[in-house]
Each structure stands twice: as C-alpha cells, then as structure tokens.
Amino acid sequence: xxxxxxxxxxxxxxxxxxxxxxxxxxxxxxxxxxxxxxxxxxxxxxxxxxxxxxxxxxxxxxxxxxxxxxxxxxxxxxxxxxxxxxxxxxxxxxxxxxxxxxxxxxxxxxxxxxxxxxxxxxxxxxxxxxxxxxxxxxxxxxxxxxxxxxxxxxxxxxxxxxxxxxxxxxxxxxxxxxxxxxxxxxxxxxxxxxxxxxxxxxxxxxxxxxxxxxxxxxxxxxxxxxxxxxxxxxxxxxxxxxxxxxxxxxxxxxxxxxxxxxxxxxxxxxxxx
Numbered sequence: 006x007x008x009x010x011x012x013x014x015x016x017x018x019x020x021x022x023x024x025x026x027x028x029x030x031x032x033x034x035x036x037x038x039x040x041x042x043x044x045x046x047x048x049x050x051x052x053x054x055x056x057x058x059x060x061x062x063x064x065x066x067x068x069x070x071x072x073x074x075x076x077x078x079x080x081x082x083x084x085x086x087x088x089x090x091x092x093x094x095x096x097x098x099x100x101x102x103x104x105x106x107x108x109x110x111x112x113x114x115x116x117x118x119x120x121x122x123x124x125x126x127x128x129x130x131x132x133x134x135x136x137x138x139x140x141x142x143x144x145x146x147x148x149x150x151x152x153x154x155x156x157x158x159x160x161x162x163x164x165x166x167x168x169x170x171x172x173x174x175x176x177x178x179x180x181x182x183x184x185x186x187x188x189x190x191x192x193x194x195x196x197x198x199x200x201x202x203x204x205x206x207x208x209x210x211x212x213x214x215x216x217x218x219x220x221x222x223x224x225x226x227x228x229x230x231x232x233x234x235x236x237x238x239x240x241x242x243x244x245x246x247x248x249x250x251x252x253x254x255x256x257x258x259x260x261x262x263x264x265x266x267x268x269x270x271x272x273x274x275x276x277x278x
Contacts, residue, residue: 009034009049012198013067013108015057015099016076018043021114021171021190025074026050028191033198038066039077057095064102072110072198075099075148081269082139092144100155108161112197113152115165115207117183118142121260123218125182129259130220131167131207138260149207156205164197166190167219168210175235178248179261182216186233196227203227215239218259 010033016022017037029035030047037043037052046052055062057077067073077099079091096113103111121138123129135146145167152163169183170176171190185193189212197203208224211217214235221229248256255262 010071010198011036011069013038013070013073014076015039015055015066015073016078016114017052019076019080021168022076024171024187025076025191025194028187029194032195036066036070057098058090060098060101063095063098064105067099067102067106067108070106070108072112073099073103073108074112074114074194074198076114078114078144079141082141082263082266083268085140088140088144092141093147096144096148096151100151100161103161104155104159110162110164110198110203111152111155112194113148113163113165115149115167116142116145117167117169117209117219118260118263119145119149119167121258121263123259124257125218125259127259128218128220131209131223138258138263139266142260142263153205162197162200162203163205164193164200164203165205165207166193166197166210167207171210174238175242177246178242181235181239181242182214182218183211183259184214184235185210185212185231189231189233192232193224193229196224196229200227 012033013036015038018039018041030049034049038055040056043052053066055066079087118138119135119142122136137143137146149165152165155161156163169185170180171185175181175184209219209221212233213231254265258264
C-alpha cells in the first residue's frame with residue numbers, strides 16, 4: 006500500500022472540518038489544526054494547536070505536509086478587526102508557510118459571499134468580477150488573490166472553492182440553489198489536492214442543483230461529478246419554507262442576509278468555517 010499523503014486541515018474543529026474529516030480520513034493522513042483542541046482523533050489523524058495569526062506556529066504546523074485544506078478563519082460577517090486578524094493576516098500566513106515548507110497544494114475555502122451582490126436572476130461563472138456582500142466576503146476575495154499570487158509566482162497549486170452551504174441537506178429556499186453535500190465537497194477537495202494540472206483554479210462549491218445561480222464549468226472540466234441533487238429535497242423545503250424572508254434586499258441577491266447584515270449574517274449553520 007502506498008504511503009498516505011499528509012494533509013493539513015485548518016479549522017478542523019468547525020462544522021465543515023468535521024464533515025471533511027469523516028469523508029477523507031481513510032484517504033489521507035490528516036494533521037488537524039485549530040485554536041481549540043480536537044480531542045477525539047480517528048486513525049490517520051494527528052492534532053497540532055495553532056493560531057493563524059502566529060506565522061511561526063503555522064509554519065511549524067505545515068512542516069512535511071503534501072497539501073493543505075484551509076478552512077480556518079472567522080466564519081461570518083464581523084468587525085473589521087476580527088476579519089483582519091483571522092481571514093487576512095491568517096490567510097497570508099498560511100500561504101507563506103506553505104511556500105516556506107514547499108507544500109504542493111492549497112485548497113482554499115472561499116465563499117459564495119465573494120459574489121453576493123449579484124442578483125438571483127443572474128447566472129455567473131468564475132470569470133466575473135467579484136462583488137462581495139460583506140467584510141467577510143472581501144476577506145475571501147483577498148484569499149483568492151493570494152492564491153493566484155502564490156500559484157503564479159511560487160508555483161503552488163491552488164484551488165479556491167466558493168463554498169455555498171455545506172450540510173447533509175438544503176434547509177431553505179436559498180440553499181436549494183447553493184447547497185453542497187459533504188461527499189461532493191470532499192470530491193472537489195480531493196481534485197484540488199491531486200489533479201496533475203491544477204495551477205490556479207476558482208470553482209463553485211455546489212452539488213447538482215437545478216436552481217443554481219452558478220456556471221460551474223471550471224469544476225466540471227477538472228473531472229468533478231457531483232453525486233447529490235438539491236432538487237431531491239425541494240418539495241419538502243418549498244412546503245415548509247417561504248422564499249420571502251421579509252428582507253427584500255437579501256431576497257433579491259445571491260448573498261442573502263449577508264448583503265444587509267453588519268454582524269453575524271443570521272445563518273442557521275455556518276456556510277464556511
């Protein structure tokens with residue numbers, strides 16, 4: 006049996022981190038990292054505590070890894086100070102640590118909120134100008150730009166996944182358009198870690214969604230074949246949930262409540278971690 010690739014997973018204690026651990030733990034040797042401990046470790050898992058704002062700690066965490074899944078950061082709209090520390094300084098440190106330790110790949114958890122001020126009656130792809138809906142969204146645009154820089158200048162392979170909503174099922178009308186199942190996200194992540202001709206790519210993190218606002222050709226071109234469909238849950242969602250949330254600005258735009266929120270975003274579950 007070939008030696009498993011060693012992958013660093015930042016933000017491992019979060020919701021998305023837990024989903025990916027379940028999906029990927031038999032495929033890679035996973036080094037978990039977070040600012041809070043992960044106490045229950047599975048086979049092929051180790052843990053190292055590290056704060057993204059501490060370059061030395063992140064550099065140590067990335068020693069000897071083949072690739073990095075970067076989920077860590079501030080997961081919702083917040084103050085500029087909170088976003089700056091976790092999502093901008095921390096993101097810069099992660100890319101720099103990857104370069105210093107000669108990691109080959111970074112899969113960056115970007116967000117649909119990089120494009121949240123596009124209207125829901127528009128179909129967008131990965132080549133359109135970013136229109137972030139929040140300070141959080143701006144930080145994810147920054148992370149994508151850093152990925153492009155490190156791919157072009159230092160030959161780091163980078164996939165930025167604009168994640169929609171990761172959960173076992175879509176839970177409301179908006180999520181019927183942006184949902185991605187844990188196993189579909191894991192498939193995209195593995196493509197980002199293993200595709201031989203990656204370079205730099207931006208893809209959308211969504212399953213096979215009939216109501217999608219996104220053209221995900223870039224992911225399909227890399228071999229992504231989503232296994233799950235939001236439409237399988239549409240009848241139940243539409244029977245129990247209204248498309249009218251009482252916030253006309255949010256309901257008109259792809260970013261939902263992030264376009265009008267100054268803090269938090271009001272998401273029942275984090276869309277990225």
